[in-house]
Amino acid sequence: MGLYWSFGTVLLLLAITAPVALAFGFGGASAARSNIAPLRWFGKSYIAIVRGIPDIAFFLFFVIALDQGLEYLRHKWKCPDWTDSIRQGNDFVVCTAAKLPLGNSPQWIHETYGFMLAVLTFSIVFGAFAANVLFGAMRAVPHGQLETAEAYGMTRRQTFWRVLVPQMWVFALPGLSNLWMVLIKATPLLFLLGVEDIVYWSRELGGTKTPRFTDYPHADWRMWYFFFLLVFYLCFTKVSELVLDRIMARLTHGQATAGGEAQRKAAA
């Protein structure tokens, strides 16, 4: 049963992460374009840092860092009269009221909390990639368009929202669809974050039931479970590819790009 639920977990993760990461990316990209220097530096370094370092290092890092960060903030807020230092040697100690989730809360809260941490981590990492794509797309919008908007007396804010943002999506779509593929392929990393996802269940169910004895109830089936996962991901990728191709075809229709031109010629 857990295996079937875990497919739901993966799909839920994709459904939540994609829009949140897009929002983060949009924020990052607009920050990187801002004319307030600290905000611009923040945006640019957000994009740059995530790209130079192996992604799974990020996944491992953020989960602990976010967890401790949240607990630290709650600790400061809930237990102001705590005198001991939080880092005692190798231990990270906060008062019990600040524990996240609370020690006495039921199991499902623990699981949901772990899942939310995973979603947040995915969103931060993929937000940086999306920011990179959107930043490029914003620069690809023809400069004449922005100058025209200025000539009409629009403020910077108006230019951004009314001219730049509506036009950038066509340029961003190839990058974003690539990112979606990458996001699908990153979902097995959930396993590393301690969420009971499909990788976890494949290992559990496929493994020999009683490893202590030599004649098991069933042999080592993990190979077949993982083969099934492989096929699942291949099909998922193929379907997304087809859908994204269709969206792209619709978006390029009538656009003054090479793709649009090719479509026009094919029809004629």
Added chain:
Amino acid sequence: MEDCIQTIMDYGLRSQGVGERLLPRTDFTLCQQFTLIGSGMIWNIYFGICALIAGFFLATTLALGKTARSAWLRKPAEWFIFLFRGSPLFIQFFFAYFLFLSLKSVIPFFSPLTSAWLGALVVLFFNTSAYTAEIFYGALQSIPKGDTEAADAYGLQGWSRFRRVIWPTMLRLAWPAYTNEAIFLFHATTLVFFSGFPAKQQKGDALYYASYFADKTFNPFVPYPILAMYFIILTLIVISIFGAVNARLNRHLPQERRAKIKFRPQIIR
């Protein structure tokens, strides 16, 4: 300082099983973390370099296969590329490990495949071949028509036509993208010990030791930045080597027509 040299003597080659057997358990020093994570980098570099070199040849073959007219050559190449590019590397590692395990139980000859040094290398080799083949295929498609026509006009055929005209042009066009693939492959090597492959006697790669320290100290803010630093250095080295090759491949072209290498990794696979 004395201590640190001693630590380097003890743990410098720990990832290869040389030196102190027990990993440090308490009172972790910065020096220990730097040394052990650096020692783990040996594995990342080993996997990266071997898979890159072997993958280069298979990728060329696959790319040529994908452009072949005969369906008997084209279809297998297309399927190979789709299989390895369409599924997560992480799942590939898991599947391969358990596949090798069951192979081993049938034929003992395959037992080295279940250990990381060979098994994971095979997976990485196939994986990078597929990604590189796609890059090379794209480059083969965009070889200027004039080049092949000139080769025909000179009466070049078969092997010498490929060796002297097609192949160098393909490499030149593919090189910037190939550089990113190489950087990215090094990043992907960190997955090895987190999938099925066991780290025998705690001989692991850089990320293995980094997460070991993070688990023991509950402090991710020291080991992961150290790991990041090592990887940024590695990335810079890869960029400079590939940049030198790129300069050589483009040496006959006028300055402004040369392809520039842009650091643009395609993230996770």
